[in-house]
Amino acid sequence: MMPTPHPQPGRRLAAVLEELASPEHYLFTSADLRGALPEISAGAFKTLLSRAEKRGLLRRICRGLYLYPRVDYPRDLLLFHAAARLRADAFNYISLETALSDAGVISQIPLNWITLMSSGRRNIVRCGHFGTIEFVHTSRQPATLANELTYDPRCRLWRASVALALRDMRATRRNLDLIDEELTRESA
Incomplete structure (x- = not known):
């Protein structure tokens, strides 16, 4: 046979x-x-x-x-899902400008650019016309941040509170000019 x-x-x-x-x-x-x-x-x-x-x-x-483009995938979440897949072995959470923009604390939102804190190395991943994923290194342990993180099932990632995202902005020496301080106090 x-x-x-x-x-x-x-x-x-x-x-x-x-x-x-x-x-x-x-x-x-x-x-x-x-x-x-x-x-x-x-x-x-x-x-x-x-x-x-x-x-x-x-x-x-x-x-x-x-x-695989032949399925109806959530286009607005692609960068978040890509970040989750790329760093599946690391501790990651949405923070910095992305978290603050989503909370309405930053007036101008970065278009097709997401920022995450990660236990992995710092890296900027360019995803062609889909956008850019920025991983910023943190040595913080998940247990120390547990009260300030919530899981976002749509994004498949943890998300920082406004207070944590602001601390991350300061700790990483990011530009704070776009932050609306009045909205920051309201969100806290």
Whole structure:
């Protein structure tokens, strides 16, 4: 009896994505995708990802993270979800300008730019036309901040209180000029 031939890697990848993707699960790391095709070489896998991008099967968000665009995903939350996937192994929370802007304490909001405090290293991740994710390092432990963080299930990240975000702004020497002090007192 002859063994059944495996479908082409591109078709297998498309089938796996079609089966796994949903509006809640639309971002995939290279490691996620690699797990679907463990038998092909590293070079062939890189070529496969490149071809999948050219065909529109995947869209590269940033290095190592891909979007499956054929599902109806929450476009306004993409950067937050990408940040959560990129730093899944670190302690992260929405803070600084993003938290203050969302709370209405900063008058001008940075467009397509989100700021998070992270136990990981400081990094700015450019996500093409999707926007930018800025990770600012913190050595604070989650237990010391527990009373000032709330989990935001839509963003899939922890979120700083206004008071914590303001302390983070000062501690990281960010520009405080756009902060409306009167609104800060009201939000506290």
